[in-house]
Amino acid sequence: MLGAATWAAAHDELVRLLRDLIRIRSVNPPDPPGAETEAAEYLARLLRAEGLEPELVESVPGRGSVHVRLRGDGTGGGPFLLLSHHDVVPVDPSGWTHPPFDAVVADGYVWGRGAVDMKFMVAMEAMVVVLLARRARAAGLDPSREPIPGLRRDVLFTCTPDEEAGGTDGVMWLVEHRPDWLRADAAVNEAGAVSVDLAGRRFYPIMTAEKGRETYRIRVHGAWGHGSMPRDDNAAVLAAEAVRRLAIPGEPRLTGPIRALLDAVEAALPPDAAALARAIAADDPRRADAALSRLCDDMYARALRALLRDTISPGVIHAGIKYNIIPGEAVIEIDCRTLPGTTEGDMREEVLARLGDLAPRCDVEHVIGAPPVQWPASGDLYELLCDTVRAHDPDGVPVPVMAPFATDGKWTQLLGTPTYGFSPLRNEPGERFLERFHGQDERVGLEALRWGLPVLYDVVCGFCG
Numbered sequence: 001m002l003g004a005a006t007w008a009a010a011h012d013e014l015v016r017l018l019r020d021l022i023r024i025r026s027v028n029p030p031d032p033p034g035a036e037t038e039a040a041e042y043l044a045r046l047l048r049a050e051g052l053e054p055e056l057v058e059s060v061p062g063r064g065s066v067h068v069r070l071r072g073d074g075t076g077g078g079p080f081l082l083l084s085h086h087d088v089v090p091v092d093p094s095g096w097t098h099p100p101f102d103a104v105v106a107d108g109y110v111w112g113r114g115a116v117d118m119k120f121m122v123a124m125e126a127m128v129v130v131l132l133a134r135r136a137r138a139a140g141l142d143p144s145r146e147p148i149p150g151l152r153r154d155v156l157f158t159c160t161p162d163e164e165a166g167g168t169d170g171v172m173w174l175v176e177h178r179p180d181w182l183r184a185d186a187a188v189n190e191a192g193a194v195s196v197d198l199a200g201r202r203f204y205p206i207m208t209a210e211k212g213r214e215t216y217r218i219r220v221h222g223a224w225g226h227g228s229m230p231r232d233d234n235a236a237v238l239a240a241e242a243v244r245r246l247a248i249p250g251e252p253r254l255t256g257p258i259r260a261l262l263d264a265v266e267a268a269l270p271p272d273a274a275a276l277a278r279a280i281a282a283d284d285p286r287r288a289d290a291a292l293s294r295l296c297d298d299m300y301a302r303a304l305r306a307l308l309r310d311t312i313s314p315g316v317i318h319a320g321i322k323y324n325i326i327p328g329e330a331v332i333e334i335d336c337r338t339l340p341g342t343t344e345g346d347m348r349e350e351v352l353a354r355l356g357d358l359a360p361r362c363d364v365e366h367v368i369g370a371p372p373v374q375w376p377a378s379g380d381l382y383e384l385l386c387d388t389v390r391a392h393d394p395d396g397v398p399v400p401v402m403a404p405f406a407t408d409g410k411w412t413q414l415l416g417t418p419t420y421g422f423s424p425l426r427n428e429p430g431e432r433f434l435e436r437f438h439g440q441d442e443r444v445g446l447e448a449l450r451w452g453l454p455v456l457y458d459v460v461c462g463f464c465g
């Protein structure tokens with residue numbers, strides 16, 4: 001048990017660490033090159049200063065991962081992994097309240113690119129490692145070689161580059177070259193246990209599953225011609241119609257992870273709101289959608305709608321070379337996110353069905369994909385995650401959830417490491433946290449961080465102790 005003064009000091013250190021990380025412009029695609037290794041080196045220095053011996057590897061020059069292993073006495077089972085990525089998405093600074101790489105502290109928040117996705121969690125995981133190393137040193141032990149007092153399993157800290165572009169030069173590279181950095185009995189990673197206020201209750205959705213992703217490039221073939229004489233087979237016109245058809249929301253389908261979420265939410269809500277949760281899970285799609293709009297604000301409704309169906313989001317449309325030339329070819333790229341049970345073949349069939357009579361004019365190429373991920377919303381670790389949240393917020397309701405997006409958990413799955421989204425934050429009601437991911441004015445609350453660090457620390461000590 002750490003005292004109040006230790007936690008107050010740890011919070012200050014956490015905020016300093018987060019601000020330093022935000023100031024390192026580890027943007028992906030790299031701009032400037034090398035900043036991802038700079039972030040890894042910064043973390044390695046921090047860990048070295050605590051008497052640890054972190055390792056740093058580059059998959060390609062400038063793209064560094066950092067790793068350290070804290071030893072347990074080995075009587076408690078396999079390692080526990082604290083996983084994270086230190087890269088961030090690019091940013092257009094116009095419209096930000098504070099410059100995105102200045103890490104300004106104002107109005108109770110740390111502002112900056114990566115504050116949410118996911119440098120706050122990098123900083124929390126690193127601080128947990130630091131606190132454990134200090135525990136060893138306080139007992140006169142060398143934390144780089146000797147077991148940390150109280151730990152019965154090893155704790156791994158692994159922070160990677162390139163998550164924001166799919167992880168090829170990050171976690172995927174590590175799966176192949178350093179699987180020992182990722183192989184564990186269980187892992188925690190980004191995007192879970194961040195409070196959500198709904199109908200007067202505070203929920204903590206713990207990510208136990210994530211949707212799959214399939215990306216397609218569609219070449220639409222038309223005919224070239226002179227812009228003075230319009231034609232129906234103008235590839236831009238055909239592509240516009242194709243995009244319209246692709247973007248229509250598909251039929252809802254309730255899968256195991258979302259049924260579990262709705263059941264848990266329903267059980268915690270007052271009767272009126274519980275009836276809405278029940279309607280969302282019922283068979284009538286029109287009633288379900290109306291209930292969804294009434295129960296949630298637009299941000300959560302959008303997420304839940306995405307979790308109730310396979311989605312298709314057109315992201316790129318290219319056609320044409322000059323205004324007076326009718327384009328003979330157009331290219332569309334679509335981002336499809338699949339529910340458990342939907343295969344790549346199913347998704348492709350759906351895309352062709354949507355294209356309908358345009359399909360003969362289209363070449364549909366599969367670019368990249370990964371299947372959905374599912375881990376049990378039960379068992380020792382899951383129960384511990386829930387109990388720890390409740391211990392720190394007695395009014396909080398932990399619930400299992402599926403992420404509509406993909407994380408590095410896609411790749412740790414290849415090594416059989418159950419990876420839960422658990423980056424605990426207790427936000428103010430009304431904080432539009434989901435919209436800050438890759439968005440403008442990314443920021444994380446100081447009080448949310450103050451709540452989150454001891455939660456994560458207790459989970460590590462609980463699972464490994």
Ligand SMILES: [Zn+2]
Pocket residue numbers: 085117118163190
């Ligand atoms: Zn992320």
